Amino acid sequence: MAVLLVRAAMAFAQQPWSVDPSFQTAIVTENVNSMVLLDNGQLLLSGRMNFTNNPLLNNYGLIRLNANGSRDATFPNAPVAAGGGNVIKPWADKYYIIGGGGGLQRAHGDGLRDLSFQLPADQYFTNETINDFFVYPDGSVVVVGLFSLSYETEGYVGLYNMVWLTNSGSVDLSRPPRRGGNCDITKIVQQEDGKFILSGNCVFWDGRPVGYTFRVDPSGVLDTSFVSAVAWGDAKSITPLFDGRVILSGLLKTTFSSQDTLHFVRLLPDGSIDETFNNELEIIQIPWELPLWPNEPIYWGQFTRPRHQLISDGRIAVFGPYRTYDGELRRGLAILDENGFLEPDLDGPSGCGQFAYSSGTGEIDYILGSIIGLLETGDGYIYVYGSFYGYHDGTTNYPQQRFISRLYGLDVGIAERRALPPLQPYPNPAGGTFTLELPLNAPAPLELLDASGRVVHTQLLRPGTHSHTVQSALPAGVYLLRVQEAQGVRRGRVVVE
Incomplete structure (x- = not known):
């Protein structure tokens, strides 16, 4: 008994x-801003972290923890390790990391710095600050923030807010940089169709008026079919949905002078407020x-x-x-x-x-x-x-x-969910597109997770058909496949070549 x-x-x-009480850290101050799960079960943390009671000394921007939360004392400081402080985003078996000073570095799968990626250190490019970025499957990056360019021959001189980098870190002028002027872009998120939602405090984009949150096409050209109802504010999180709608959270207003401050809204594909959402x-x-x-x-x-x-x-x-x-x-x-x-x-x-x-x-x-x-x-x-x-x-x-x-x-702890048959995608390995045979009685969200546990692709599977085609533009690797049904969760794995 x-x-x-x-x-x-x-x-x-x-x-x-x-x-789970078996996991506990010894961090004393100040914040953890981003983290990923490494292939060996350890955790890579970015922020401002201290293991003493003196916040003036021994602050770390990037640390590695063991699976139980204890500090991995063998992890070196920068520059052997990558610098840290802000967001970590996986790419293939590596990671891109924004440092506390607004720089961008790339790390190997263990968190040590990958010196094959370096931002330019010349008179042509000055990084005022990188606030956010998007990584393409080939490792090239588009960064947003504020940058000073001096490419006189090519005609790119002055302040810019959106710049493309190669997978080695050099400026890629085959993709023209974009600008709003002396302003800042703080967020970039890609939609399923390749367009980007941008947010910051710019009121012009390439000379055309915009609100603080707006949409551009894959090359950075303003998409005038999207006019955001959120004309002012600081969007901390942006989630594009499969059907073109967009969820925003942060400090938001429809106009600067509005007395009605919004913190959580859903926009329709044209940028107007979705009244079926709890926007208040x-x-x-x-x-x-x-x-x-x-x-x-x-x-x-x-x-x-x-x-x-x-x-x-x-x-x-x-x-x-x-x-x-x-x-x-x-x-x-x-x-x-x-x-x-x-x-x-x-x-x-x-x-x-x-x-x-x-x-x-x-x-x-x-x-x-x-x-x-x-x-x-x-x-x-x-x-x-x-x-x-x-x-x-x-x-x-x-x-x-x-x-x-x-x-x-x-x-x-839910036996029914553990008992659901696994997913069997085909072909597997796949080139980014594969099929699932799965009868559904109701819509079911599908997710692909990379090795760090990060959700890298989402799609809503519709009822009424047994065959579902999943299309993604993911780099090569092994991905966890997860479908949430009413009675539980189905899982599987797919290899992208």
């Missing part, structure tokens, strides 16, 4: 969103002063910049330093349905805790307690990361969890 009780308790603990989602941010949690949250609407991403069951995760969503308590993380309405997951005490941060003066500068990102991996886990001390999974509080918590995934 005792054995049965222990097994029952273990099964109960391993529910979706519950903490109210998000309450914690105060940036004492006392520590618990306290009465106050509304800091002008500073509320949530982030989001789609999760494997088709719903939306929204995260940031927030404590209530549409009047209901959440702590840094909330789950919404596909139309932006709050789901019951992670209610009550669930979520991250807070800590008082000091820059070394002895005085408390501000209170941190934020989830910055979420990583679903193919091995059934969800990692949440950011700036926090302590994590509560709704059942148990884990005060020693810091900066990253590993949670059990959405299909853990």
Whole structure:
């Protein structure tokens, strides 16, 4: 009977969103901004991380953790390792990483710097800052931010905001650079049709007026068929959907003078507001002063910049330093349905805790307690990361969890989901296009995940046919295939050559 009780308790603990206590980091300050799962089970982290109580010393932009969260002390500092600080994006068996100073480097699969990729160090190209980028299958990159060019012979002189680089890092002038002027582009995301959604603070693009969020064709030319209803604001996350709609989250307004601040919207393919979505989602941010949690949250609407991403069951995760969503308590993380309405997951005490941060003066500068990102991996886990001390999974509080918590995934502990037959794509290996034979009674989201656990392709499979063609432009590699049905999850693997 005792054995049965222990097994029952273990099964109960391993529910979706519950903490895996075998994983714990020793990071003391300040934030984890991006992370990937390496092929050997280790984690590569980018941010501003410190393992001491002195934030003025020993800060690391890129570190490597072992599978249990302990620090890999053999991982060297830059320049042997790549520099870090901001976003990590996988490419083939390597990674592109934006550093804290706005530079771009490439790392090998173990996080060490790949010196075959170097930004230009000459009088023709000055990188003011790289804010975001998109990687093509051949390893070439389009970067956005602010750049000073001096290619007089070719006619590209002055400030530009969108520049193409070869897979060795040199400027590719066969693709004309684009500009809005003395402004900044902070986000670039590619749609299924190859067009890009851009966001920043530019009001012109190649001499034509634009709002802060706009769309360009694959060569960077303004797409006038898309006029975003979000004319002003800071979009922190952008998710193009399969049908041409786009989800934005951040600090958003329809006009600069509007008194109605939006934080989470869905746009139709022409850029207008999708009225079937919960565009008025109210998000309450914690105060940036004492006392520590618990306290009465106050509304800091002008500073509320949530982030989001789609999760494997088709719903939306929204995260940031927030404590209530549409009047209901959440702590840094909330789950919404596909139309932006709050789901019951992670209610009550669930979520991250807070800590008082000091820059070394002895005085408390501000209170941190934020989830910055979420990583679903193919091995059934969800990692949440950011700036926090302590994590509560709704059942148990884990005060020693810091900066990253590993949670059990959405299909853990559900026998029916584990029992579904695997997917059998053909041909396999494939050249990027393959077929699935799968009868469906309802639409089902399909995802392809790379070796790091990052979702690199999404597609909605429609009912009414047994045969589904999946088209992707992915680099060579092995990918996890996942289809979410009402009764559970089907998985498979496909090799792209």
